[in-house]
Every structure is written in structure tokens, then in C-alpha cells.
Amino acid sequence: MIQSPDDRRAPITPQLALRVAILGGIALALFGIVFFRLWFLQVLSGDQYVAQARGNRVRDVMIPAQRGEMLDRNGKVLVGSRPASVVVVSPPQLPPQGPARRRLYVRLSHVLELPTRPQACRIGHDRKRLMEVDCLVQKGVFLLPYADVTIKTDVSQAISGYLAERAQEFPGVAVESIYLRSYPYREVGAQLFGTVGQISAQALHDPHFRGVKGGTLVGTGGLEYTYDHYLRGVDGATRVQVDALGQAKGKLQQRNPIPGNDVKLSLDLGLERAGQAALRTGIALANGIGNPARAGAFVALDPRNGEVLAMGSEPSFDPTILTRPLSDAEYKAKLQDAADFPQVNRAIGSAYPVGSTFKIVTAAAALATGIITPSTPYTDNGEFKEGAIVRHNAGGASYGTVTLRDAIRLSVDTFFYNLGQQLNADPASHPDGGALQTWARKLGLGATPTGIDIGGEIGGTVPTPRWRDERNRLQARCEHAYAVNPKRARRRYSAGCVFADGTNRPWSEGDNTNLAVGQGDFLATPLQMAVAYAAIENGGTVVKPHVGLQVTDHAGRVLQKIDPKPARHVKIPYLYAIQDGLHAAASEQGGTSADVFAGFPAQYPVFGKTGTAQRGGDRADQSWYVAYVPDPVHPIVVACTIESGGFGAQAAAPAVRLILSQWFGVKKEIKTGSSRTL
């Protein structure tokens, strides 16, 4: 074999030397890059990666703290805390979307006894048909990405044991122990307590929750929100080392949880239950005479300091259902319009026209401005002329000559029309109204809420010239929107143009005379009315109502007292005349609620006023009763209203009698009144 001459070469031509040098240069450059990158990663920024490696392998498994309980003023547990097992799904660890995940869902549904049949599921604005487990997971991911989703709470030992043993067969599914809220008295005061849930993304920025970590259970409404800081406690954690699959490879250290403190409330369980029952009685009474009442509310305050002794709203619900995942259908049936929105606390979250219960405000304004004294007589001939309009007393009654005391006792409308007319101020110089509006605001009525320590409170409305103009403007804007583009307007003003009557009329004297008897545009919450009557009882102190009383530790030691300062003190001249009239109304012959309180022990004198608010159209009137008993030991003021309950003496007043009977421990008797006054 002869080697071809091509393959014979002189050792190292200059060209080859150059090319070898170039190859060497390229290799050197590449190695240089790797070297410098390594230097940068390992020497210059090593600490940062050490921290990341640590974060990789260390997981803190939360040990939830037991949430503090809420007790009534006598120490009875209203909202408890009990350990329970919950099944959660960690979406990132689920098998990939597809048959594998579906199989897991089906198996999990069988274990948890959940339906596997697809059902309607709403996620944000999307409507889908999904298996219940799938629906819950997708909804959870939509609401709180990165958080575990609770599939079922309070599962039995058998189920939690089964799942724990077969963790490999249920990837992404875990059983956790948590504390669940318990509500031993179910519907009683359900709207006050609020709910507990994982802190939301927005709530993390709420200064109220400063320092709270994501995933923590916090109060999301009501008292749970207000006193969350005390109730929450501090979650503990077990620090474990995990591998890349998230499986624990040993415990590193443990921090024990610190349970939350208890909050003692000013509520009295007995009164709370009696109040709730009394509301149902009031509603039944109204239904008995053909009024379509379904809802109502009451508040009982200690007039000395604003402690809420009881508060209730009907219809109510069992808050236990909120401690577990709810299906859409269940939510709709139990907590939405089908059930008249039982989660709304109508004692603070609904503002109503109040009818004649407002008359004490008119009286106070008239006495304070000096246009009348307790002895100023007024001759009622059954009607009151105001320009071309003639107004009558309710039921066409005529009472002859009356003073303030009798006007309150008998609820004489013409008397108060007259005061309203006299108290009307020139709208041009007094855009915020005259003495009547000023006194309403002084007594805690109007747009400013009372500031009670439960969320969801709204203010009412004290109509003024300025307010009327604003409403007319809104009405005009709405009507214009409908004229230009009805489709778009419907989206913005879904309820139609309901800001004013559409006549665009300015403030008139008639507005003020209407206000003087609590009709027309005035709105107040039952709580606002209770606060105003408390000021009549206590001589002019406008209290700040509160439900929280003190924070105690587990041994019952008081850590903090909750005793907010009153909003203000007002001086009402001749206050005794108003009080006298209220007492007469509930006790003397002809008094609007005298027959309701017939037989009520005289040692507990009742001072009360009926109210019947006209709702316009064919709607039944709203029944009101606000009363107080100036007992030296246990004074109390109660405001109660029944929506569509009819006259004050027909539904609300009998309910208040039941509440007062409970408070003073006297026999509960149901008596309705014959008074047909507004």
C-alpha cells in the first residue's frame, strides 16, 4: 500500500500554526467566559444563592393558632372555636389537566361523598359545568392564586385517616387540622359576628392587618374583623426540610402557636334570643293581619354607655354553613334573594323611613329654638293647611287643644306639621336646613353612622335643600343618560332613575312639614334611632354604641376594656316634657302604645313612641317602636322595626314589649295596639 503524497506534509506550515493559534484563542476565550461567570456566581453573589438554596429546602408548615372565643356579658360562649380536619387541594401539585386529574377528582369525590356529576359552576364571570371538586378548585384558584383550596371541612377521622395513609394515591390532596368556628346558638345574632377566612390579597394591604402573613385565617367581617387583632393569636410553625417533590425529610424546629384572646361582648344571650324570637313574633303578628312582613330588626342599648345589650335581624341564618365550602346553588338558596339576604344586618345596614318616632326630634328642635314651651297650646281641628294643600291627622282624628305632652302621647300630626312649618329655614341662606335638620344631626341621625364596632353600618338621610338639589341633579343626569342611550344607561342605573320624583322641584316648606312627622325622604337605621332615644333617656348624651366589652385571656383576666367615649352631649331644654309625653304614650289612656303595654309592671315605666312609615305605592307601611325604661339598675333603650309590618302598635310595639319583659324578668305577654296613628 502506497501512501498518497497528499497526506505527506511538512511538519507545521505557517498557515496551520496560525490556525492552531486561532483555535487555541477561541478555546481560551470560551474557558475565560466560563471562569468569569463561575467567579461571579460563586464568589461575588454566592450568599444570595445560599439563601435561595435554603428557601428551596426549608418549608414552614403552619400550625394554626386557636382563635379566641366571643362571650356574652355573662361569659356564655356565643362564638366558639373547635378543632376539625379539613381536606385541602394544593393546585400546583395536582396531576396535569386531563384524564389523570379527572380520575383523581372522581376518586376524591367518592371518598368525600361529593357528587361527580357536572353541575353549574360560576368562576368570576364564567359559567361552566364542572364536577363539584373541580368547581371548588377552580374557584379557589380564581379568588386566591397560590393558596390551597379547601374542598371539605370537618371530615371524619375515618376519611382523614384514609387520605393520610394513601397520600401517594392522592397527589396534591392533604388533610390539615384547623380550628373551625362554632355557633352554639345558630341564628341568634348571626349577622353580628362576621366570618373567618384566609386573608385576601387586598386585605394584606389593609393597615388593620399589618404584619399578617398570607394564608393566615383572619376575621373578614363583623366583630371578627373589628377584634381580629385580639382573637387571631399567632400561628405556630414546624420547619421541615423537604426534597424537590415537597416531601418532608425531617423536622428542623418547631414554634408553638399562641392562641388568641377572648372577646367579651356586651350582648346578653337571654335578651339576644328573646329579641330574635320577638322579631319573629312581630312578623307573625303582621302576617296575621294580612301584611306581607318578612324582615325586621331590633337593637337594645344601655343608654348610659352605649353597650349593645342585644341586636338582631330577621331573616337570620346559621353561620355554621359559612365554615364549609358552599356550592352556588346552596349559596343562592340560603343566603341570597330567595332567603331575603339574611346576611344583611338590618339593625345597622338598612336605613328606613321612621314615621312618628321622629317626632321627638321635632319636639327637641322646637323647644330648643324657643318656638314653643311645654305649655304652649295648639288647637287641632283635624287638618293643617299649607298653601293649597290640606293635611289631616292619621285616621281623620281631631284632638282639640293640645300641648307637647299630649301631642306626643296621641301622636298628633297637625301639631308637628305646624312645628315643621315654623322650623323651616330659607333654603337660600340655609342650604343645610334649619333647626330641625340641625337637631336631627345632633342626636346622631343623618349620613354619619354611629360608629359601632361592627362592619356593615350605613348612615341615614336627613333631607336638606342642598340634598334635594343634589338628588334633582342626579335624577336629571340619569334621565338624560336614558334619553341618549338607554342600553348604556341601563347598565349604569340598573334600578332606573329613582333619585327624585322627577318634577325637579326645589326644597319647599312641605318638605320640612313632612320631615317633622318622619315621613318623606328621611331615613335612619334602627341603631341610629336607639341612639337618639338613649339621648332623650340619659339627658342629652349621644353615646357611641359598641358590642365589644373587654378582651380577656383564657384565665378570664381582663386585658383591655372597650369603652368608647360618647359622640357628644347636647342640651335639650324642657327635656322632661318629651320624656313625659313618651311615658304617657305607653301608659295613659289614649296613648299610642298604652294598650300594647297594658299590664306591664309599673315599677318598670315604659317610655315609648310608635311609628308607621309610609313606603309609597301599594307597599305596606313599616312598623316602628322605640322605647326606653329608665330603670336605675338596668336602664335599656330598644328600637324595633318590622318591614311591611303595618302600624307601629301592630307589630313592632308588641315585639318590644316581649324584649323588655325578658330584660326585666316579667311575664311575656303579646298585646297588639289599636292605635292607627303614623
Next chain:
Amino acid sequence: MSATPIQRSIDAVTRTRSGPRVLLDPWLLLATLGLVVCSLVTLKGATRHDIAGQPNYFFERQIGYAVVGLLLMALLARFDYSRLREFKLGIYGLLVALNVIVLALGGATRGSRRWIDLPFFQFQPSELGKVLLVVALAGFVVDRSRRLAERETTARVMLLALGPAALVMIQPDLGTALVYVALALSILFVAGTPGRQLGGLIGLFAVATVLVLVVAPAAGVHVLKPYQVQRLTGFVHPSNDPSNATYQINQSLIAIGSGEKTGRGVEHATQTGLNFLPEHHTDFIFSVVGETYGFAGAALVLSLYALMIWRILRIITLAKNLFGALIAGGILSMLTFQVFVNAGMTIGIMPITGVTLPLMSFGGASYLTTFLALGLLQSIHVQGRIAQGTKGRALILS
């Protein structure tokens, strides 16, 4: 009849039978053994929990591969590589045939068909193919060494390389396909192909890359599988999503960075020990070195590679003929490319490809291929020394 070079070389080998090892390149041997030791030490620590009850599973196998590989290398070193030129067509045919066979009956693992299952190990033809291609291409180029400046030569050689590369790419093994292209370019470069033509080729590849990654997907044609695109482009934006290919880069960066100057030690290397680092015995073994032994360890390994590269450059110049220089040039590029792409991948400056780290990564195919290449290099060195010796030059070690 005068003695042919082959006869001379045989004579030389026969003459020096008493001490042929003297003619091996000792520095190259040192680098080789150093890397084998590094690989074994790293594997022993990194894989002790991988298979329950068998802490030395990978370690023992790797020792086996190393012993077989070293024997293979020694054997090859005694053989005159020049004779392989005669078989270039057969070698090229074998290369193509093996890669076709693997496509036809290769075992499918994670959606790819790269292996032929043999009784003792999985045979990966694309690995062996690297060395086969180097030898075959070197042979073809030598045949046309007088017409190197012609475009036709360059085009033919590139087509010869691109054919197998395409076969490998559809297995799919993009990384190895790129190695084929790189070593072909390197062989042309050492052979003396004009710079203009090489520049043109590189330009062509750049255009092709843009076409495959940007233009074709935009037009709805997907040449690469989605996961490949993600791997190729993902290193630009590492993410935390474990389902994402860039998760691997992130974990690798954390592993290497957390090693700091001197490493965390075997016991405290949590990225490796707790499996955060994927494929820590094969593709990401460099990250293990970085985490366990820190900058010091990684720099040592890199230095051994640098030593190896330097010796290959030297061997190019020592080769007794063009064929040897071209083989050495091809192997130079093959090893440099693999080291840079693999180490670059672990430190986040190169895309994720399945390229192994020569002599470090666990795996029989990779190990044996590298030892074959090293055997060829030693053979070139031995033959070069013998040729120099017959010319009366002083035999200089190193």
C-alpha cells in the same frame, strides 16, 4: 520497495515495544485520569441516595466504564490511526446505518429515541457517531486536500456532516447534532479552507437559526418541538415554575452559586441531595461539582479540560500527517464544544441541550466515545513522535 510510512510506524512500534508508554502524551493522560477521578468522586457523593439500598450503583458502573475505556484508549494508542483512512467509507456507512437503526428500533425514553437497548447497557449511536464522523470527514478532506479552496469541497464536506446531523436531530438530540456541525467546521478550519467560505457557512447557520426559531413558528411551521424551543430560549428568562424547562437552569444556578468559594460539602449540598437539581449524575454534574466543591472544585475541573485542550492543540502540530491533524482538530472542537455548552448550560449562559460533560457525566456511551477519541489522540501523538524519531529529531516529552 522502500518502506512505507505505515511499515515504518509498525517497525517503530515494534522497536519501542519495551516502552511504548513513553510515547503517550503524559499531560493528556494526566488530564484524562484527573477527570476520571473527579467524576468518580463527584458521582459517589451525589448519587448515594438516588437508588435506595444501592449507594454505589452509579459509582461502581462508572468505574467499570472507566476501566473499559482506559483499556480501549491504550489499545487504540498502539494502533496507527492512519490505517483508518482506508475505511472512511465503511466508517461513514456505519455512522449512518447506526443512526437509522436507532430511529427504527430505538427504545423510546421520554419521547425520544436515542438508544439501542443492549444486554448490559443502552447503546447510543449518536455518541459513538461523533468519533466516527471525525474520522470519516478527516478522510474525505484529506482526499480533496488539493482542492480545499474550492467551494465544492467545503459544500461536500458540510453535506456529509449535515446528513448524520439531521438523522440525530430527529431522534431528537439537538445538542449532538450541533456537535457534528461544530466538528465539521473545525476540520475544515484546520485543513485550511479559506476564511471567506467558513464565514459564509457561519452566516448561513445564523440565518437558519433565525428561520427555525423566529420565522418558521411565526409562519406556523414548527421545526423544533415546543420543549426544544423553550429549552433553547428559556435560559434568557429563568423562572420558578417547576414544570418549565427554565426551572432546571434556576436550580442549577442556585446549586452552583450556593457552593461559593470552597463548596458546601457532600452532606450539606441540599440542591443535589434533595433532588432539586435535575439529572445531577448526567447533564448537570458540573452543577454538583460547583455546589459540593465550590469555585475551587469547578475551577479544578475546568483546568483539567484546559490542559486537555492545550495538549490537543499541541497534538495537531505534532501529527505526522494531515489526516492526524484533522482528526485531532475535529476532536478538539468536539470536546471544547461539549465542555462549553454543558458547563455554559449549568451556569445559565447557554441553552439546555442534552450535551454531556466529557469524562464527567455518568454514562457508558459518552465515556467510551470520549475514550475512543482520546485513544485516537494518543495514537496521533505516538505516531507523530515515531515519525519525528525516524527523522532523527530529539524525542521531547511534553
